[in-house]
Amino acid sequence: MKKRIHDIDLFRKYPHDVQLELFQNLLDKAKNTEWGKQYGYGDGLSVREFQERVPISTYEDLYPYFERVMKGEQNLLWPTKIEWFSKSSGTTNARSKFIPVSPESLEDCHYKGGKDMLSIYVNLYPDTKLFTGKGLSIGGSHHPSELNDKVSCGDVSAVIMQNLPMWAEAMRTPPLKVALMDKWEEKIEKMVELTPAENVTSMSGVPTWTYLLLKRILEVTGKSNMLEVWPNLELFTHGAVAFGPYRQLFKEIIPTDKMNYLEVYNASEGFFGIQDQAGTEDEMLLMLDYGVYYEFIPMDQFNEEMPQTLTLDQVELGKNYALVISTNAGLWRYKIGDTIRFTNLSPYRIKISGRTKHFINAFGEEVIVENAEAAIIQACKVTGAVISNFTAAPVYMESGKRGCHEWLIEFEQEPDSLERFTQELDGKLREVNSDYDAKRQNDLALQPPIVHAAPRGTFMNWLRHKGKLGGQNKVPRLSNSREHLEEIMQVSNL
Template sequence: MSLKAFAAKLFAKRIAKKNTDWILNPHKAQKQVFDHLIRAAITTQFGQDHNFESIQTYEDFTRQVPIRDYEELKAYVEKIIEGREDVLWPGKPIYFAKTSGTTSGAKYIPITKSSIKNQVEASRNAILNYIHETGNADFVNGKMIFLQGSPVLEDKNGIKLGRLSGISAHYVPSYLQKNRLPSWETNCIEDWETKVNEIIKETEKEDMSVIAGIPSWVQMYFEKLNLKTGKKVGELFENFQLFIYGGVNYEPYRSKFENLIGRKVDSIELFPASEGFFAYQNSQKEKGMLLLLNSGIFYEFVKADDFYTENPQRLTIKDVELGVNYAMIISTDAGLWGYNLGDTVQFISLKPYKIVVSGRIKHFISAFGEHVIAKEVEEAMRLAIEETDAEVNEFTVAPQTTPKEGLPYHEWFVEFEKPPTQLEKFCSILDTSMQKQNSYYFDLIDGKILQQLKVTQVSKDGFQNYMKTLGKLGGQNKVQRLANDRKVADAIQPFTT
């Protein structure tokens, strides 16, 4: 064992012991975070506007701070952009993470000195937790690649502005700098296809041990490697041991990845966002991600089914239940208060608190009252791939409410790497799984309101070409998994076979 691997094991043991305290005392940890956030922000404009000085309990907080999304918080952010201090959090943020907005165009998410510290530590701890659990630290000796956005940052009235992954590139610890790829120059390339080609030149002959990124874009990197070298990724990189990912569910990609790699490798799922780092996979033996309860984020949860009702009930971790779909609401040390993240989660364990990401609160199909969510379609796709010989690159789902003939149906747009020998069987598995998971969908099929779903095949690289038309190729961008309208479906139609 190398000195570096030995040191990593010792450090991992220390961090695991440190984390045990808040894991075993989750309610105490969240109370401490809540109290710290309120005290720290009393003199800010937001704190004064919402009378933080009088907040003594969580119930006080819910009465004085409504749930907001970015659009409703935007007026405060604009004051920060103008140069004001002490608006949402004491002082000024050190970064704005630029993300794609909905009605307001680009969103500027504030990142403070304390919030970026928590983000960096969470990312580090995810890897250290893996080392502590498995005892495997050999990979620290190899090269590591993080497929991410450009680290080149703009200036917004003295505050650095960029994509979260680009900001994070500035925080790679010194002891990993020699192991890290690609080069700074390559990482700064904006055009994704050009960037991936340069990354291949820099990595194809290196001893790669860790590869990280959003699965769909890592898949593109793997495919190009395979095409250029004629080798499986696991053959090319004999010491490739760990895949780290976030942003989308890995399961629909897993079989394709294992084929591209030529063998199985361990993986760690992360749940980071511009607004904070919320959870990471803490076990190779169990599903789900450990919710980080001591990292400057106070969590609230609203049942997704009740979210759009007037005054929905807000819950802390004390009151959540297993298997319920919740919208996640956060208050953070970056100055986001009662903030609707937009993601939905389900708890799969309460001791410790572990979650799976189930979708987006605005991304669902309920054209007929079925309220289908991302977790359900991804599980159906996983089963269909597992039980047939199909390999799938990407997919999205939309309702077809006005078919040319017959009953309405759900239309699945699927880009196959290898189409199933029996497409009908593939469709049947998808539909049966959806009926088992979603009782409303079952009732609609059973009651002859909907017919069985249909699969429309998307041509090779169709989803990449579609994303290119949106200017969202690569980086943190990902295909919308499902929608309640036909906007994505109509846009992908030119790329179907």
Template sequence: MQSIKSLLAVPFAKLVKKSVLKWVNNPIETQEKVFQKLIKDATNTQFGIDHKFKDIISYNDFKNQVPVRDYEALKPYVDRMVAGEEDILWKGKPIYFAKTSGTTSGAKYIPITKESMPTHVEAARNAILMYIAEKGNSKFVDGKMIFLQGSPVLNEQNGIQLGRLSGIVAHYVPKYLQKNRMPSWETNCIDDWETKVEAIVDETLPEDMTIISGIPSWVQMYFEKIQEKTGQKIGDVFKNFNLFIFGGVNYEPYRAKFESLIGRKVDSIELYPASEGFFAYQDKQGEKGMLLQLNSGIFYEFIKADEFFDENPERLTIKDVEVDVNYVIIISTNAGLWAYNIGDTVQFTSVKPYRVIVSGRIKHFISAFGEHVIGKEVEQALQEAVLGSNVQVSEFTVAPQISPESGLPYHEWFIEFENLPDNISALAQEIDQLLQQQNSYYFDLIKGKVLQPLKIKIIQKNGFQDYMKSIGKLGGQNKLPRLSNDRKIADTLYALKLTK
């Protein structure tokens, strides 16, 4: 028998869908309103004064007065906010800092304000409601739901709470879902990832799990531990589990492995959350891409990825973007980030409505020889190469081998297999051909005998988990880069003797 909660979910989902479609059908006007409100609300902040917001009337004015920045360039303003100053990047003080691991600057402190926090919660909620509206089925809300996330324990600095984004969001689970939420608060607060997963397994095994959510690589670890304990498929352990919600990485390389672990196909919803904002979510099961959130206090700009490192690349708004072009995403938000480069690259799969896929990171590419191979290309090549075979891949990363012991340079693929292929060389050849078809620069380098075809190095079972543990990034929201333009990861894998 369905509960009142699940019965009410369907009409509520339809109301929310109607509200979402209002801005979906007026995208340009919606973004203009967001832009004007952002400028107005931040005019008297230190950043607004420094960049003459009072004189900004149009987007062209904004482009002329506010350059694109990354965290390093915005850090002097952020440091003043961390020190407790008010009205710096946004009016008043942030209510949180989402603390993330930076590259050159150590820890990064991403502000979250009372205006921006609700957009994170609303987008996550709407992703599920749009699914309910489409399917007309809400029975799963009566079961237990889990999100594999970071610790919700927050620290305080100058009156502002700080912690991981997933830990901050854990404080905003709606009351009507509190009884359904897992794991327990105590288990969620365990710092050590392996200990935490063991505790989650023990807590969830007796429960009726209907929704499981998290980054695929860490959910896979959870599934494998359940299978070790029970000897059963996940779908037999959790008979009503029918919805997997994920974000952070492309699910496709994991899909075959997941379906094998679960024992059947389950629906999935892709999310695109980040500390800087909740940018998109999958709004339809049959459509490729995620609905870009145009009404969430975020104004979007885009720069073509292959022009990004030019001296003065062209900045575009949504009205000028095209399908299947690789763009660096630039945001201005009601958390006080201005013309901010988050480092991600996206491609539009549709402009009516605006849907995107995450194609990679602007810093995560291989162009040691001018090939500019991106994450989406390596993922797609591998996925197509193993399609229809019994080969299953657990995890992988790619690096350039610039100085081999003999012969031409090449791309070195480090792959952890669930099921080994019968012929590694044949698989490498197939992946290489598929990569050449996608990337004309790579094709030219292979044909021109500048590079030799890629080589595969097999990583031992759980090798990538051991690697992440060795660098202190096991679990939570940490992700293995799909590819690097240097050999830091590759050399560490060799040094740890994780290759076979």
């Protein structure tokens, strides 16, 4: 672990050299693939030539290649054999996305990220007792592809767990056969049965699902908080959704200042970031030697037909960028759908600011997920509320009426006043987003937001209805259409 910290320090100091060497290695490795031959990877391309020759890709662009690999063809996008596909998180649509996972991406990206997370944690907290107990993780599930039973598909967590070495499997709970159960509610009950007897020192997972598991454990055991179940619990490694709105929930059921929280940026497409400083909340070191070459599209150019992409040495602080990656699994100039902004340039640290498809811009207000979460946190702080989930969408102008935003929020603890909660939410949005503020001036284009308190279990019921319980599935925070909001409100009879 100490040796790896030295390697991390190297890419902190020499980020551009590390990325350039990685870029050249990726092209050299893939030069004899179908894709590599098509775009002349064997010509010794510079970054600029690569950007000029190779198109920016969406999932739909690359899907014909993915489908051929799932049917058994190889050496199309990447030279080594692809036998695993991870189901893309972040979508509640009926159509799932499946991302190729190569042996290199598994070993040099996903596993490396997990090991680095431990290395960074131990470096931050050298007196840790983490390794005296087990790590609890809630996985998804996997199954043979419908196109080819020799290829397996599933949540990235399930792909990782299924391929863990024996020594790593011995350090985690619950047993693999439980962790990979495909029926979410049965899995939770089995975990509640088995894990309280273990000495759990750490947890990893999506905050939403982890919290639901912990609440169920407390219900069954009759304990008042998780320290009565696992007295040596000290770390929760979380990702997939912003932790800010959940922080108070976890503080209430793990009531100790000694509990540590570490954010990671791990997706189906790769492992990209790790929180490397104590107490920074959501700010992560961009990991530069994981077989991922990064480019960035400024969000003001995102919808252009041929947007300019920036390399790492061209980015600026505080601006929102759409992430574009080329990887050791054969994703070439691939838009993964996330937006990030840089909080530091030496070393490069980032915050996830949202999704390219999850925003509200019905009236030119350009509200992104990061704005919404900041507003939720502020409103909760002032009114004593604690939330478990939320979503929002626009109310469009009609018959001369002005528009507004409509929020559906499931409270774990109700605010002292829903009216004051709404005012604080609106005020914080105006503070952090000048476009929203301009539209709210004198109720010119936007009326004050409408906030509904959803009955307990509303979002879970909706996810169950969509067949999206567990794994890395999550509720879309913002949408420019009313489809999700109206479906969820229908479930909650609002």
